[in-house]
Amino acid sequence: MSLPLVSRFQYEAIFNEAAIGILVTDSSSNVILTNNFADRLFGYETNELKGKNIDILIPNHLRSRHHGHQAKYAEHPQDRPMGVGLDLKAKRKDESLFPVEISLSHFKENDQMFYIAFISDVTLKRKVEMELILKNQEINQLNETLEEEVKARTQALQNTLEKLEANTQELENALQKEKELGDLKTRFVSMASHEFRTPLTSILSSATLLEKYQKAEEQEKREQHIRRIKASVNHLTMILEEFLSVGKLESGHVEIHASTIELESLFLEIKADLIPYKKVNQKIILDFNASETWVSDESVLRKILLNALSNALKFSNEHVDLIVKEENNILKITIRDRGIGISDDDKKHLFERFFRGSNATVIPGTGLGLHLIDRYLELIKGQLKLESTLNQGTILTIEIPRLNHDE
Numbered sequence: 001m002s003l004p005l006v007s008r009f010q011y012e013a014i015f016n017e018a019a020i021g022i023l024v025t026d027s028s029s030n031v032i033l034t035n036n037f038a039d040r041l042f043g044y045e046t047n048e049l050k051g052k053n054i055d056i057l058i059p060n061h062l063r064s065r066h067h068g069h070q071a072k073y074a075e076h077p078q079d080r081p082m083g084v085g086l087d088l089k090a091k092r093k094d095e096s097l098f099p100v101e102i103s104l105s106h107f108k109e110n111d112q113m114f115y116i117a118f119i120s121d122v123t124l125k126r127k128v129e130m131e132l133i134l135k136n137q138e139i140n141q142l143n144e145t146l147e148e149e150v151k152a153r154t155q156a157l158q159n160t161l162e163k164l165e166a167n168t169q170e171l172e173n174a175l176q177k178e179k180e181l182g183d184l185k186t187r188f189v190s191m192a193s194h195e196f197r198t199p200l201t202s203i204l205s206s207a208t209l210l211e212k213y214q215k216a217e218e219q220e221k222r223e224q225h226i227r228r229i230k231a232s233v234n235h236l237t238m239i240l241e242e243f244l245s246v247g248k249l250e251s252g253h254v255e256i257h258a259s260t261i262e263l264e265s266l267f268l269e270i271k272a273d274l275i276p277y278k279k280v281n282q283k284i285i286l287d288f289n290a291s292e293t294w295v296s297d298e299s300v301l302r303k304i305l306l307n308a309l310s311n312a313l314k315f316s317n318e319h320v321d322l323i324v325k326e327e328n329n330i331l332k333i334t335i336r337d338r339g340i341g342i343s344d345d346d347k348k349h350l351f352e353r354f355f356r357g358s359n360a361t362v363i364p365g366t367g368l369g370l371h372l373i374d375r376y377l378e379l380i381k382g383q384l385k386l387e388s389t390l391n392q393g394t395i396l397t398i399e400i401p402r403l404n405h406d407e
Contacts, residue, residue: 021119027112029054029070041121043093059091077106077113090119099126203229230276256297256379258403263294263331267324270305277310283319284309290326295403300376307373308335308396315339316393333398342388373398 015022021038025031031049039046042057049056058066082088082102090100098121105116206225213221271284278284312320316339323334352371370386377384381401388394 021117021121023049023054023057023117023119025054025115025117027074027114032114038119041092041119042090057090059089059097062089073104073115074113077104077115080104082117098123203233256300256403258295258297261294261296261298261301263290263292263324264288266298266302267305267322270302270309271322273306274309274313277313279313279317282313282317284313285319285321287321287323287325290324290331294331294400296331296380296400297403300380301400304373304376304382304398305333307370308333308398311370312337312339312394312396329402331400331402333400335396335398336393338393341390341392341394342386343390347386347388 016035018035018037021041022033022035023031023038024033031052031054034044034047034049036046039049042049055063055066080103082104088100088102089097091097101120101122103118105118107114107116206228209221209225213219213225267286267288271286274284309320309322312335316337318338321334321336323336325332374384376382377398377400380403383399385397385399386394387397
């Protein structure tokens with residue numbers, strides 16, 4: 001049934017002036033109809049494509065594949081886009097290729113199948129898409145660069161903060177050490193001025209009085225003052241020895257020389273050395289139950305025992321127990337006094353240089369005894385334990401391992 005004349009003109013106008021390429025082929029893939037847009041799209045003159053096979057519009061390397069797709073479509077024709085997801089190319093008359101999007105349709109007339117292809121040149125679209133892809137890549141690359149820059153700057157800031165914290169901590173430590181040094185100097189000056197002044201005053205006064213006692217019957221008084229002078233000199237010698245010991249220990253100039261020691265003889269000698277430091281009726285009671293010999297540094301061991309025992313005598317008016325025994329190849333020395341004891345608040349400072357307990361300020365001393373004992377024990381790998389109760393006394397336990405002769 002033919003269409004009315006007006007409708008036919010309208011149809012031809014729509015077909016010829018459509019802004020998309022339209023090709024109609026028969027079942028043999030021969031072009032039977034094209035619109036003006038399709039002719040221009042492929043670079044042909046009007047009606048130049050009629051009668052030509054559709055293969056002339058397909059790139060040479062894709063023709064065999066196209067024949068396969070074409071046969072499948074002929075078996076099950078349906079209206080749909082062609083090559084979804086593929087980068088389709090078409091060929092112009094001048095053999096140049098350009099990207100296209102194609103939609104397929106079909107119709108049947110007089111038992112013959114005809115196929116319609118709607119073709120769009122997507123060169124601009126592909127260019128925009130590619131530019132968009134490149135732009136996205138640039139953005140992603142920029143984001144990655146920015147992320148790396150942020151990470152780097154964050155890490156740099158973190159490092160700076162860590163250095164600042166470390167410097168701050170070092171400054172705090174330095175200030176704390178400066179404060180401790182200042183306190184140490186203050187304690188030293190206070191202690192030294194007192195400890196040196198007292199025996200020097202005693203020596204001066206005794207020497208002055210000695211000049212007055214020249215008669216034979218005054219010999220006892222002269223001997224009394226001579227004993228005072230000797231005791232004061234011994235006291236000064238002990239103070240100087242302690243100062244020298246601290247200096248050597250702090251500078252690392254004390255070396256260990258292990259040798260075989262006659263233990264019981266050593267303890268008896270130390271008891272004798274401490275006679276000038278004992279008060280009236282004060283004794284050191286020795287309970288010796290250990291090996292006859294021991295391998296250690298005799299000089300260091302002697303200094304440890306002299307400091308420990310002189311402290312016990314100084315802070316007590318009663319006898320001092322000195323218990324020596326051997327346990328598991330360890331020489332265990334226990335020194336027990338029944339003196340003024342140590343308060344809990346003072347115990348945490350006992351091993352500091354020049355520290356003196358709050359209840360010991362009126363008793364002569366340098367505040368170096370326990371500090372020296374602790375440092376000397378480190379050198380011979382010994383250990384120190386202290387138990388004390390205020391106004392009841394102190395128990396000092398010293399554990400000394402046996403050294404090798406080559407140490």
